[in-house]
Amino acid sequence: MPGEPADATCELLREATRAVTELLAHNGSRPGSLHVRAGGVAIELDFGGGPAAVPREEPEAAGEDLVVAPTVGVFYRAPSPGAEPFVREGDRVTAGQQVAIVEAMKLAIPVAAGRDGTILRVLKDNGADVEYGEPLLELAAS
Known part of the structure; x- marks a missing residue:
């Protein structure tokens, strides 16, 4: 054919x-x-x-207050260009809630909060290259 x-x-x-x-x-x-x-x-x-x-260290123990990159790739705050971000500073999140995407080789890998909390700071710019375990968002206890 x-x-x-x-x-x-x-x-x-x-x-x-x-x-x-x-x-x-x-x-x-x-x-x-x-x-x-x-x-x-x-x-x-x-x-x-x-x-x-390939040597691969786990993210530091302070990770409970941080949401880290699950892989090497490009960090995106929203599901698509022009869309609202998954979360903003000050938003409350629950454990397992998707808060971002890391794109690796055209695959969109969801990034989820590891615990309940409030987004204190977004640490990376939208579209920034990130490494495995690199902090992306900071959570405050809620």
Whole structure:
């Protein structure tokens, strides 16, 4: 069918990107290579040098008062450009409430408050690059 290889390739690229992003975000390791096949289309990525552990420190213990980046990416305060931010300074939040997004490789990863509280300060600018564990918002007890 016309267009089928292009569609399959796009889907394959999305799946490969998702797999690599999840691998890096969840266990901090880097694969030596990645092979993905869908029908007659295959993608092989070689990261060179084989598997290697990426040092990954957990956020500091002061994290109860901070909402931190769940992964490396770009911090967004709103669900889309021009939309209202998830939260503003002074807003009350509950544990598990989405307060931001970190985009990594075209995936929007929700950022949630770890406990009930009030947003004291937004620590990063909208669209700022962030690192894993970097403080994004400061919570005050409520």
